[in-house]
Amino acid sequence: MSGDSSMFSDEEQPLAPKPNGQAPAAKRNGAINGQHSDVSMSDDEDDVPLSQVTRLKSEESLPPRNLKRKKPVYAETSSSEEDVPLASSPVKPAAKNGRAKKVVKKEESDAESDSESEPAPKKRRASTSKRKAPAKKKVKEETDDSEEDVKPAKKPNGRKAAAKPVKEESDEEDVKPAKKPPAKSRATKKAKQEEDSEPEAPKPKRRTAKAKEEPTSGTDTKAKAKKGKKKEEEEEEIFKWWEADAEGDGSVRWQTLEHSGVLFPPAYEPLPKNIKMKYNGKAVDLPPESEEVAGFYAAMIETDHAQDATFNKNFFDDWKLVLAKHPPRDGTVITKFELCDFRPMFEYFEAEKAKKKALTTEQKKEAKKARDELESKFTTCLLDGRKEKIGNFRVEPPGLFRGRGEHPKKGSLKKRVRPEDITINIGKDAPVPVPNMPGKWKSVIHDNTVTWLATWTENINQNHKYVFLAAGSSLKGQSDMQKFEKARELKGHIDKIRLDYNADLRSKVMADRQRATAMYFIDKLALRAGNEKGEDEADTVGCCSLRCEHVTLENPNFIIFDFLGKDSIRYYNRVEVELQVFKNIRIFKENKEPEDNLFDRVTTTGLNKHLTNQMKGLTAKVFRTYNASWTFQRLLDAEDLKNASLQEKLNAYNKANRMVAILCNHQRSTPKTHDQSMEKMRYKLRTLKYDRMKLRHVLFAQEPKAKKNKKYSADESDVDDDWIAEHEENLKAKEIEKTEKRFAKDNEKLEADGKKPHKDSVLKDRLEGVEADFKRLAKERGTKKASLKKERPSDKLEEAIDKLEEKIKAFKLQMIDRDEGKEVALSTSKINYLDPRITVAWCNTHDVPIEKLFSKTLLTKFPWARTVDNTWKF
Template sequence: MSSSDDDMPLVKNGTNGVKSPDRVADTDTAMKDVQNVDPGVSIAMGPVDEKPELNGNVNGKRKSRGSLPKSGYKDASSSEDDEVPLNKRRRTSQQAKKVKKESDAEDSDVPLTARKPPKASAAQIGDSSDSDTPLTAKLVKEKKGIEKAAEKEAQKIRKKEKAATKRKPKAESESEDDAPLAKTKKPPVKKRATNGTKKEESDSDVPIKAKAKAQPKKTKAKATPAPKGKAKPKKEEATEQDVEAEDEEEEYRWWEDPSKGDGTIKWTTLEHNGVVFPPEYEPLPKDVKLVYDGIPVTLQKDAEEVATFYGSMLNSTVNVENPTFNKNFFQDFLTILDKTGHGKDAKGNVVKIKKFEKCDFVPIFNHFEAERARKKALSAAEKKAIKAEKEKVEAPYMYCMWDGRKQKVGNFRVEPPGLFRGRGEHPKTGRVKKRVMPEQITINIGKEAKIPEPPVGHQWKQVKHDQTGTWLAMWQENINSAFKYVMLAANSDIKGQSDYKKFEKARDLKKYIDRIRQDYKRDLRSEKMADRQRATAIYLIDELALRAGNEKGDDEADTVGCCSLKCQHLTLKPPNTVVFDFLGKDSIRYYDEVQVDPQVFKNLKIFKKAPKGPGDDIFDRLTTSALNKHLSSYMPGLTAKVFRTYNASWTMARLLKKMEQRDTIHEMIKAYNDANREVAILCNHKRTVPPSHASSVEKMSEKINGLRYQVWRTKMMMIDIDPKIKKKKGAEFFERPEDLTSEWVKKHQEALVAEQREKIRKKFEKENEKLLAEGEKEMKPKELEERYQVADDLAAKYAKENKTGKVEAEGKSPTVEKLEDSIDKLNQRIETMRVQLEDKEGNKEVALGTSKINYIDPRLTVVFCKKFNVPIERLFSKTLRDKFEWAIKSVDEGWEF
């Protein structure tokens, strides 16, 4: 059979004896034996013992169907219907009734996201604190209820809107309520042709690549690159400028202003002072040089700067031990060396640098380590003076005037040159990020405003007055040719409106989600390959939270999403398990083994069928733009990425609704984090276990044991005060916990003494700094030795306790009642820390921040805090409180997503 089969309808009509792809795709576990299996809860990027075998041809070459060996998958049915097309089979056959019954059940009664959990250890996903049931097992039941609730909610909203429409005048109702809903009406079902002939006007079954060859290429307008996400800023104290801005401006509650919509003009007047450039490079001291093949070499200034990029980060083993990082760095380093004449030895002879292995960057690293130590050793007063000087220089750039209102600017500093690190397995890691010059920067500012002065001797690339843009400056970096933008700060009106619109769009999706799911479930069995591929893609996006994915250029990272999946990225395990293995966003490996709907499994098998090879597209008749165009027919502005926000927020809303009041704030925070963790797992927001996790858990456990030891000491003090109390309470009450052995006690006591000495030393140094700042003489080292006596006394006290087995009562006028109160407080602290430890352990492989910041509507977190009297500061940092100020001030505890 020739490759022209690709252009035929998915199910052939007539009596030509050709099997339907559904029949061919059936496995030897017949459909009559396949139960409605709940798709599994995704465990993305879990541990992989062996790399799964890839389906398809290893060499990637297409073969003719005739030359291929017979499939190892047996036809699901042995009935005489095998050779008859689907639409010609006897409707009265028991098999047909069985299949129809099962498909109806799949399309209606089984919630889309209810899935059976794959085999995974408790360590992978964390167990629930209140039972031995793994979290994923609970998610299956909870998701069923959540998705059923979503369906009912959508129907309820439409019913309410329909009733409201009837009460409005006709013209008004048509222009408002009916407009979006009209788009959700299904087009009339066309009768299928029975002669096996494909309609000429439809090319939906032609692969995208084939269409591109057949049709002349259209020139596409270059899309404006999206601004890159900013790194999370460090926590900073409010500056004087912050306070001034708050004092000067009356609070502007833009979320209550209906006039601020999606208009194209974003501002009328705009004034700002441009950007801050990084300082010029300061050459190394003459005695610090790169050593090549044992010879210290002097480099030209630009080459030396690049050498310092690498030399200063030798302690970053994750980078300098990465072969790709080293290879890319040295390639760029050689390019600069070739331009600048390489290096020279002490006599002025040229030293040609050719091999990376002969380069010794340790002298450069030692220089930078000494500089870091010097800065760290500066007194508090000196550090404060340096910070004040920096803020003074940057003050004019921190704010702009946007339509007459003072707004804080976000990233007004131009990124300094260095080495690109990237995330995950980025192919360009180690490349040199060049210094950005004023000639590369475009300024966006109001026509009447004063244009910022570029550095002396330089000029701007261009000055624009683009009122539709929300950026103040932009330039193109050299690594990925991406555009960098200077934008307003996260807590500005404009950035807040962007977040607000994103979450409102996700709220709108709940009106249509049931219809979308019904339609794509139906289209999973469509006769048109293009429709079937589209339905399968939407299923994966909605069900497994896959990103849509876009086409990548040859020089970009080989990352993929749903629409750009290749055959090599999927392994099929009958009856309905799919293994995903590919590089996802930011070049982070995505590994997921999950059970899917049986029809989805059959579809993927059809899409992977030979002559396709490992490098061929799974969805060869689908593009991201075509998928989003289809979705927008249900709801204006609906795209694939809205599903992630909707699913996260809707799930969180349902979980919070069921939440009950707990005894302490710590328990409430844990309950919130448990719900957040469920959302993160459902959205595949996984992470690798941080390297510091084990030591962090160990420290926490040690603190808990320290408190338990203190409880035991306090009990022993009660005996010191009243020896008879041992008989009253029983000897068991006063026994030391078995795991707190004598050896452990001695080590713990030594640690307490060392901690005491460190506190004394730090206090001594701080007092000396204060004396020097006030112009007085500092204390002598003898004073410090005298202060250490407190720690020495503590050590002697512990030694005596270990020898006698008795603990003397401490404190002012100690009584048994006071000591019992102390024990109660210590036990409360222990319980709080145990809750925190359990929470930390459960979250070690789950990225809670991604869900909380980007996908869960922040108003849900605000509702939680107000409903259960939890301080918002416990869940949102200062940066997030600024970013989501609109959410904090706009809702009360009765608000619903």
């Protein structure tokens, strides 16, 4: 491309797109400047990212993709997929006296991946500003991280240290915990007593002196005392890192670390001698090594994976390598996949599954107890004297790689990880853990500048796997808070950044113009930055790695995006953009092939360096977090919920969450059970209407004037006589079953007390009573008359009808909410991109129980967020 000024004249007119580049007319529309009918936006349109609220309901309705793949060429490369680490420490919540605590900020410029991983052990460096990106590939996990309950414990006395900025992960990160002050103050002690023992508890109850003095009686005394003691012990372990100062240089993450290593899966147990796969109709005698790999595939023959040609080819290629080393003992030569019959193995596995399901409750409890005992020492570690839970302490067993989307390596063999593959990280004075399988660790290091406990490299994509602390640990919590505080900090810089990149949209320097256009999309569409991929990786792209084939121009100023994003999720969007952006894309596509890079002068590394110059620690990922949280806050504030019911409030919250999920392209396939689930909900709705109808008919019989009351004039049009007959038959069957079970239970109790059981005639009488009740219902069918077993006054009937009306209204809202969210993954944005303090403050304002929106896992993950009041805003 030439740098001639005439080429970039503001007077240039957009060219019409080529006919073969046009997308079908029936596309959803998006508007950069906030032109959305479904979403309430601010008057300041530039402050609000594009919320793509008109996504198609099904991937099937989108036009087919036929995109070629060519390895991109860049002027510079990055070991990061998207970002560099955050630089500033988080702003601490205000103290009770109204004074904000001091925060020490530190900048770090390591390139990061869209993952939680840390670099391999390295020597401590004097200057963080000169650090280079680690050469190792990072772990890429956004939502699959292990999240377990953690109760941070007290930290030994010592100098207070600041949280070390680390790589930002899409859901969890690692930050150095602040040390506890040397001496406990009375206020701190009281705060610890008031804190509930379970981190997920929504509102910890205070323990008053009166409650402590109240005596207990009977057999409950010891149990309650024991429970209370246990609760107090757990309370003592809670470490409120968010109330501690963060001081120090942030280079050391811990002082002492002791753990038991990782838990390896059990060794392979050969199948019974009569269970063998067949080749060309003949049973094959496989050695254990080859039989194990064959079993991996046999267990999956009824899944969609086994119908995939790429999956089958990769499996067979890897299995043949195993067969070469461990050939069949009967001399069979396996050369054709089509002649292999794995069904005998599959049927054996299914039978074993059925046996496990058939175990009694006691047997299952015994098995769980044995499993818990085996895992107990691996679940926790001692970090600076505090007992904290470990997240992913189990080593993944061998198997077949499934991948996500159209991954080229799906079906490949994931080899068994052994101690010789694993590096252990512990304190210098800590005992070296002993592996629970034969072998010695690859190495044992003592690097207190990182937070991982163990690491190894998997054989499929050469990704580095790490063992970290659990989601609710102090290190993870500090990292989460830092991530969201960095996004909040962007609010003070966003106007200037937008002015700068809007000015550069007309720059005469091609690199600057491309960078500005990419920033426009990252800001307005919340696109991931993206990075180059190798031929052996899934063909997924982000903004910086878009190819010309991924973008189609449509006059006068519409752009159609169609590409595979993270995890091979298709991103399809037709958006209206500023005319200058439209002109730029047309220029960038000139004289290029479809498989050429659209932004051939922009890389993720260069973009992030530019952003860091505009705000310390700013990366493309921070834009994504900012846009998600800012949009979420604005959508929630736009809802008027003064007189709304609880379900209406929940629907408003979920709607806002859904808009953010669409913005971030957090899609999912419609659950296979969705239609069945919706049918069950429709049946339940009819059941509620049936109950209301019966009560209305009873009320009308007692109070004929009530028929004129509009409040009770609702007609259950979808509850016809045929459905009523079917429903009453179902009710009858359930009542008979319940009566028989109650009879059996009564007899068991009588026999246990040494008394004679009831005779069968008693059961017969009870069943006759049930028959009589349903005969009465059958006679009432179609007469608009009804009666009850026990008479009830009219005011009680009216009260019951009102309650049913509320139930019906709330249930309808639930059905709408579930159906609208069938193709949107709400949890991803809630875990990774939405500041949890927004939810806490919103719940406080609208009197919504936090448990309705946060699972126990999230309550454990975000205990620090629950300290904010209802005036807090992102």
